[in-house]
Amino acid sequence: MKMQLRLVASIRPGIQFREAIRHAEHGEIGVVQAGDIGVDGDIDLDRVTRVTGIPNPPNPQTLAAGEVVLQCRGQAYRAAVVPATDIKLVASASLLILHSQPLMRAAYLAHFLNDPTTQAELRKMATGATIANLKRSALEQLEVLLPSLDDQDRIVALGETLRHQSRIEARLAELRRIELRALLEKCAEKNRRRVNASGS
Structure with a gap:
């Protein structure tokens, strides 16, 4: 309606x-x-x-x-x-x-x-x-x-579930970016040590 x-x-x-x-x-x-x-x-x-x-x-x-x-x-x-x-x-x-x-x-x-x-x-x-x-x-x-009040409640509950899921996915993506950055820095530091060691 x-x-x-x-x-x-x-x-x-x-x-x-x-x-x-x-x-x-x-x-x-x-x-x-x-x-x-x-x-x-x-x-x-x-x-x-x-x-x-x-x-x-x-x-x-x-x-x-x-x-x-x-x-x-x-x-x-x-x-x-x-x-x-x-x-x-x-x-x-x-x-x-x-x-x-x-x-x-x-x-x-x-x-x-x-x-x-x-x-x-x-x-x-x-x-x-x-x-x-x-x-x-x-x-x-x-x-x-x-819709009916019961259906309205169901729609709102589903919408909240989807928003909660999106927040979790966004947080996971942020943590993966942090992990990737840490890995890059670790690899860069390992490479610097290797170069310094070979030049000494």
Whole structure:
């Protein structure tokens, strides 16, 4: 079954800051920005910029655990589920915030948005000559595949398994490169010793 996104999720924009967002060491509010969403669709809370207050609006709507944030500028539109945390979080204007309805799991929505086919569709929807911008009104028209909740859970679980497998494979490849470099250096050192020994 396909449904327009506006029928299964509400969408609101992030907060427009009038000035550059500067980190305050003891700031009690975390500002989630586009760069805080990793390639795996996770929010790196350790990187989130902290601020002491938000001048405009005076009472910003904070992010709730289970909401989905989506990058809305540039060529990549990565999505992530907001994790449970003790930190008060808000989203900057580089993000759109999606609150899914009971028919759709937040994790499934993030997975669907991050799917390469959906990403291609989002790029078509974006407008702007210099910096592409994905507008809320366009995103609301996106048609979402909506399986049963059980199937959504299975899809999310499989997606997480594949991401975990990819991380392991990437780590193994890195270890092999390190091993190869060590072997090269060992062989080079052995050759230097051989040359020095023959010349002495």
